[in-house]
Amino acid sequence: MTAAACxxxxxxxxxxxxxxxCYNVIPAPQAVAxxxxxxxDVRAGMAVVYPKGNEKMRRNAEFxxxxxxxxxxxxxxxxxxxxxxxxxxxxxxxxxxxxxxxMISVNGDGIVIQGASxxxxxxxxxxxxxxxxxxxxxxxxxxxxxxxxxPRFAYxxxxxxxxxxxxxVDFVKKYIDLLALHHINNFHWHLTDDQGWRFEVKAYPxxxxxxxxxxxxVIGRNTRKFDGTPYGEGCxxxxxxxxxIVAYAAERYINVVPEIDMPGHMxxxxxxxxxxxxxxxxxxxxxxxxxxxxxxxxxxPATLEFIRTVLGELIKVFPSHYxxxxxxxxxxxxxxxxxxxxxxAQELGFVAGEHSVEDQLQxxxxxxxxxxxxxxxxxxxxxxxxxxxxLAPNATVMSWRGFSGGVEAARQHHSVIMTxxxxxxxxxxxxxxxxxxxxAIGGYLPVGKVYELEPVPSSLxxxxxxxxxxxxxxxxxxxxxxxxxxxxxxxPRMAAISEVQWTQPDRKNYEDFRARMxxxxxxxxxxxxxxxxxxxxx
Numbered sequence: 001m002t003a004a005a006c007x008x009x010x011x012x013x014x015x016x017x018x019x020x021x022c023y024n025v026i027p028a029p030q031a032v033a034x035x036x037x038x039x040x041d042v043r044a045g046m047a048v049v050y051p052k053g054n055e056k057m058r059r060n061a062e063f064x065x066x067x068x069x070x071x072x073x074x075x076x077x078x079x080x081x082x083x084x085x086x087x088x089x090x091x092x093x094x095x096x097x098x099x100x101x102x103m104i105s106v107n108g109d110g111i112v113i114q115g116a117s118x119x120x121x122x123x124x125x126x127x128x129x130x131x132x133x134x135x136x137x138x139x140x141x142x143x144x145x146x147x148x149x150x151p152r153f154a155y156x157x158x159x160x161x162x163x164x165x166x167x168x169v170d171f172v173k174k175y176i177d178l179l180a181l182h183h184i185n186n187f188h189w190h191l192t193d194d195q196g197w198r199f200e201v202k203a204y205p206x207x208x209x210x211x212x213x214x215x216x217x218v219i220g221r222n223t224r225k226f227d228g229t230p231y232g233e234g235c236x237x238x239x240x241x242x243x244x245i246v247a248y249a250a251e252r253y254i255n256v257v258p259e260i261d262m263p264g265h266m267x268x269x270x271x272x273x274x275x276x277x278x279x280x281x282x283x284x285x286x287x288x289x290x291x292x293x294x295x296x297x298x299x300x301p302a303t304l305e306f307i308r309t310v311l312g313e314l315i316k317v318f319p320s321h322y323x324x325x326x327x328x329x330x331x332x333x334x335x336x337x338x339x340x341x342x343x344x345a346q347e348l349g350f351v352a353g354e355h356s357v358e359d360q361l362q363x364x365x366x367x368x369x370x371x372x373x374x375x376x377x378x379x380x381x382x383x384x385x386x387x388x389x390x391l392a393p394n395a396t397v398m399s400w401r402g403f404s405g406g407v408e409a410a411r412q413h414h415s416v417i418m419t420x421x422x423x424x425x426x427x428x429x430x431x432x433x434x435x436x437x438x439x440a441i442g443g444y445l446p447v448g449k450v451y452e453l454e455p456v457p458s459s460l461x462x463x464x465x466x467x468x469x470x471x472x473x474x475x476x477x478x479x480x481x482x483x484x485x486x487x488x489x490x491x492p493r494m495a496a497i498s499e500v501q502w503t504q505p506d507r508k509n510y511e512d513f514r515a516r517m518x519x520x521x522x523x524x525x526x527x528x529x530x531x532x533x534x535x536x537x538x
Contacts, residue, residue: 018133018135018137019072019133019135019137019138019139019140019141020039020133020140020141020143021128021131021132021133021140021141021142021143022131022133022519023127023131023143023145023147024131024515024516024519025127025130025131025516025519025520026130026182026495026498026499026513026516026517026520027182027183027495027498027499027501027502027503028499028502028503028507028508028512028513028516029127029147029148029149029503030148030149030150030503030504030507031146031147031148031149032145032146032147033145033146033147034143034144034145035106035107035144035145035146036144037107037108037144038108038144039141039142039143039144040087040106040107040108040109040110040111040141040142040144041139041140041141041142042068042074042076042087042088042111042139042140042141042142043074043138043139043140044074044075044076044138045075045076045077045085046076046077046085046086046087047076047077047078047079047083047085047086047087047088048061048064048065048076048077048078048079048086048087048088048089048090049061049079049080049081049082049083049086049088049089049090050078050079050080050090051080051081051090051091051092052080052081053080054092054118056118057090057092057118057121058078058080059251060090060118060121060122060125061078061079061090062078063122063125064076064088064090064125064128064129065077065078067125067129067132068129068132068140070526070527071129071132071133071134071135071523071526072132072133072134072135072136072137072140073136073137074137074138074139074140076088086110087110087111088110088111088112088113088128089110089111089112089113090113090114090115090121090125091112091113091114091115091121092114092115092116092117092118092121093114094114094115094116094120095116096116096120096150097116098116098120098150098151099116099117099119099120100116100117100119100120100123100150100151100154100185101115101116101120101149101150101151102114102115102116102120102121102123102124102127102147102149102150103115103124103146103147103148103149104124104127104128104145104146104147104149105145105146105147106142106143106144106145106146107144108144111128111142113125113128116150118253119185119253120150122180122252122253123149123151123183123253124147124149126180126181126183127147127149129181130181130519130520130523134519134522134523134525134526151183151501151502152501152502152503152504153455153468153469153470153471153501153502154469154470155185155186155417155469155470155471155472156183156184156185156186156470156471156472156498156501156502157184157185157186157187157188157257157417157419157470157471157472157473158175158178158179158182158184158186158187158188158472158473158474158475158494158497159187159188159189159190159419159472159473159474159475160172160175160187160188160189160190160475160477160486161190161193161474161475161476161477162189162190162191162198162237162477163190163191163192163193163195163196163197163198163268163477164193164195164196164289164476164477164478164480165477165478165480165481166196166198166232166235166236167477167483167486168483169237169241169244169245171483171486172189172245173245173248174483175187175486176245176248176249176252176254177252178487178490178491178494178529179252179254180252180253180254181523182494182495182497182498183498183501183502184254184494184497184498184501185253185254185255186254186255186256186257186322186470186472187249187254187255187256187257188257188259188324188472188474189256189257189258189259190259190261190476191237191258191259191260192259192260192261192265192266192268192269193261193265193268193286194265194266194267194268194285194286194292195214195217195267195268195285195286195287195289195478196211196212196213196214196231196232196235196236196268196285197211197212197236197268197269197272198212198235198236198237199236199237199242199258199260199310199314200236200237200238200239200242201309201310201313202239202313203309203313204272204273204306204309204310206272206273207268207269207272208236210271210272210285211268211269211271211272211285212232212233212234212235212236212268213230213231213232213233213235213285214230214231214232214284214285214286214287215230215284215285215287216228216229216230216231216287217229217231217287217288218287218288218289220439221289221441221442221479222288222289222290226287226288232285239313239316239317242258242317242318243317246317246318246319255320255321255322256318256320257318257320257322257323257324257381258314258317258318258320258323258324259324259325259326260310260311260314260324260325260326261325261326261327261328262296262307262325262326262327262365262366262369263295263296263298263303263327263330263362263365263366264291264292264295264296264326264327264328264329264330264331265291265292265295265326265328265329265330266294266295266296267283267284267285267286267292267294268285268286269296269306270283270294270296271283271284271285273306275300275302276296276297276300276302276303276306277294277295277296277297277334278294278295278297278299278334278335278337278338278340278341279294279334281294289478291329291331292331293331293333293334294334295330295331295334295335296365297334297335297338297340297341298335298338298340298341298344298361298362298364298365299335299338299339299340299341299342299343299344299345299361300340303365304365304368307365307368307369307372308372311323311325311369311372311373312372312376315373315376315378320378321377321378321379322378322379322380322381322396323373323378323379323380323381324380324381324382324398325366325369325370325373325380325381325382326382326383327362327366327382327383327385327386328382328383328384328385328400329385330362330385332356332358332359332361332362335358335361336358341358341361342357344361344364345357345358345360345361348360348364350364355388355389355390356389359388359389360389360390361389362385362386362388362389363386363388363389363390363391363392364389366380366382366386366389366392366395367392367393369392370392370393370394370395374394379394379395379396380392380394380395380396381395381396381397381398381417382395382396382397382398383397383398383400384397384398384399384400384401384404384405384406384409385401385405387405387408387409391409391412391414395414396414396415396416396417396469397409397414397415397416397417398416398417398419398472399416399417399418399419399420400419400420400421400424400425400474401420401421402420402421402422403418403420403457406418406457406468407457407459407460409467410460410464410465410467410468411460411464413464413467414467415467415469416467416468416469417469417470417471417472418453418455418456418468418470418471418472419471419472419473419474420453421443422445422449423445423449423450423452423453424450424453424471424472424473424474424497425441425443425445425473425474425476426445426473426474426475426489426490426493426494427440427441427474427475427476427477427478427479427480427489428440428441428442428443428444428445429442429443429444429445430444430445430446430447430489430493430532430534431444431446431532431534431537432444438479438480438485438488438489439479440479440489441476441478441479445493446534446535447492447493447495447496447534447535448496448510448535450473450493450496450497450500451496451499451500451508451510451513452510453471453497453500454500454505455468455470455471455500456468470501471497471500471501472497473490473493473494473497475489475490484530485530487529487530487531488530488531488532489532490531491524491529491530491531491532492517492520492521492524492531492532492535493532495513495517495520496513499513514535514536517535521533
């Protein structure tokens with residue numbers, strides 16, 4: 001819906017704009033048709049009706065009433081079954097194979113949100129929520145409309161790194177709330193890295209007792225100067241806390257994809273179990289950022305035992321069909337000089353050809369992880385480096401080093417999630433002039449560049465394009481030390497990626513998107529989010 005169409009809808013009402021709904025939301029729905037007639041007016045005490053015996057729909061009704069009260073002060077009442085005072089009726093049965101599809105109808109009798117499933121109703125609620133003014137008002141005026149909507153991609157992701165800097169359970173939930181607001185349905189949770197192990201493994205309590213802590217942290221961008229302050233004592237997530245977060249996300253129709261990065265980015269684990277490295281150590285939890293030569297020993301049988309034990313506990317906590325095993329930035333320096341690794345390569349018959357012996361060793365480790373996951377009913381996701389030694393049979397690829405890895409994987413008929421640094425790395429700066437910006441890793445990624453992302457490369461055939469299942473934004477936290485800074489880096493770029501993920505390309509228009517942002521920013525302010533305003537820079 002264009003800004004002009006929104007104005008037409010408002011003009012249909014004789015009421016002031018303050019209390020009038022505008023359906024000009026982000027992400028833009030696929031079809032919005034204003035309908036002639038007087039507004040439907042909603043006041044306190046009216047009902048939000050949901051089907052009897054459906055707990056998910058009951059929660060949907062409670063979400064809607066809470067959102068409206070938060071934004072307008074008007075309190076509606078969830079009612080199961082029927083009500084003569086119905087303002088909004090939530091229902092299922094929409095004939096659409098996409099479970100996230102919904103339809104909103106506003107007429108003289110009320111508002112109906114019908115979904116193909118409970119998640120579809122939830123996204124209809126999010127659209128209605130963002131259409132409602134952020135203003136205390138005694139009445140909300142809903143212009144008549146018919147909205148038919150469904151997402152472009154099934155996988156719509158947002159990643160949060162809690163290893164480099166730790167974030168509390170409360171902030172992780174807040175991040176999930178942000179995802180829900182933006183129609184994003186997968187939370188990729190980066191739990192382990194060189195600088196801190198954040199997932200409790202009951203078989204290996206030392207991983208969090210020792211591996212969560214680093215002695216100090218580098219100042220700035222690897223300046224070789226350190227702050228001298230220990231970091232990470234007690235900074236990890238218990239399995240019960242992880243389950244709590246999984247449940248919180250599930251109520252908002254968000255799947256949690258956990259990541260244990262391997263075989264590289266494992267210094268925190270090696271500091272606890274030095275026998276898992278090629279040299280035997282000693283190792284320490286990473287004090288600075290970047291890529292380290294010390295990785296898990298591919299030739300040590302104990303490495304696979306460690307991986308299976310960790311993944312075994314992970315899948316008991318996280319019900320996600322997808323489990324992320326990393327696979328990125330794994331130097332092969334140690335493997336080339338390691339007798340165990342070279343012996344394993346010889347045993348497996350690896351010879352240098354299309355792929356080096358060491359790349360094939362990495363593929364071997366990743367394939368063993370995938371075998372374990374597949375045997376337990378799960379599928380593996382890995383970064384695009386997992387292509388380098390030959391892709392594991394059922395793997396999904398996250399293409400971060402540009403688009404080429406995703407193209408290659410799609411041509412091999414593997415599912416692909418596009419997340420190129422050029423468009424999706426929200427730890428990059430949002431402004432050319434960085435003098436007054438919080439320290440970031442570097443780079444320049446304004447909102448407009450995020451919005452330009454086209455996840456489906458034109459070089460693919462129509463059949464190959466079907467393997468592009470979605471797109472994802474990533475927030476790496478080497479330089480992000482607080483929730484406020486995290487929010488600033490996410491917003492409003494998350495709004496831009498949400499429209500990439502949800503809206504069909506022919507419905508996208510950046511200038512129209514910018515015109516819609518101030519309304520969403522009012523909601524950010526009401527919710528207490530810190531956000532950047534560089535989208536309006538000249």
